[in-house]
Amino acid sequence: MASSLVLYGYWRSSAAYRVRIALALKGLPWENRPVHLVKDGGQQHAADYASMNPQQLVPSLRDGDRVLTQSLAIMEYLEETRPRPPLLPADAGGRARVRVLAQAVACDIHPLGNLRVLQYLERELGVGEAQRGAWVRHWIAAGFAAMEAMLAGDAATGRYCHGDTPGLADACLVPQVYNAHRWKVALDDYPTIARIAAACGELDAFRAAAPEAQPDAA
């Protein structure tokens, strides 16, 4: 019997959104502990939270006595401890492909549009709102152009990023598409990404994980 899961997240955090999708795809119940990223100077910086997550970022996942951080590490952990249904394919090549797509989001798009990065651009470098928007859009566009090429040019792409079963790559892509909408990045140049995101949007797991469906949504 697996122990109960507690997610420390924020409704609009892209990384927390990924983990919510993974939990929902696996049908795992979890308790929600919202951490407000702006209120109180950012609740992620409070001593209690920082002792659990020294990076002072969301999400964190508590599994019994164990605390996990980093959304990709959390999803791999869920995959290893609660393997059914799987978020990764069985073959090493397929697993690598799914991880590449996930990391194209998590390592090369999302870190550049993070709250703390935008705050640094504004406060330390005096970058104005229009230029901050252009910055975020630039990195989304660069990442999506590459991902579109990887998805459109590969027969392994199916209804979802990898075949006809939603998984770890979709759990990263969909929150990034949500961010793209927030930043008014049109998806016209990324038809495969748009199609996959729409297909995911029809699934209950993705709907339940959506930012606006969270109790802490503004």
Add this chain to the structure above:
Amino acid sequence: MASSLVLYGYWRSSAAYRVRIALALKGLPWENRPVHLVKDGGQQHAADYASMNPQQLVPSLRDGDRVLTQSLAIMEYLEETRPRPPLLPADAGGRARVRVLAQAVACDIHPLGNLRVLQYLERELGVGEAQRGAWVRHWIAAGFAAMEAMLAGDAATGRYCHGDTPGLADACLVPQVYNAHRWKVALDDYPTIARIAAACGELDAFRAAAPEAQPDAA
């Protein structure tokens, strides 16, 4: 019999350096195909390379007919296809811990000090050299402070990041320490990081993977 491995990298690329360490720790022979990130406007943008790696980033690894990208995905792939010696511990909790440390570098420090990001700061936002340096140092310091807390405060830390066997977290940490030296970030506040990096530096695998040991080093 595993097929031969070809690494497309750049001597000073932190992500390529990670993969070189992983290959060396596993004792795998590989063929070197340098991709110069500045010469010719950046050889990673050449059509041949971009068709293999649509993100136009290094590294890429060719394994027979298969091409892999993203350093973390490549290391997980090597772990799955060439499991001995392992780069990850056997237990799910330990594996998550190692991945957290690896991703603290690969998702939250390195992407912000990347060549393309520094080029954008300079060319699009007119950020001067001193402020670009301060930017890189800020993200290294934030990341290292968190990693120092995670390493120093956990009995699972040994001679290396996780116990007394070098692995995936060390393969990410050491190239980031190399970058910290380049950017003149003192390690005084991160004694555990400094100790682990020094311990890794005594191993042949890490020496062989070092930037200055590569044939394309300037």
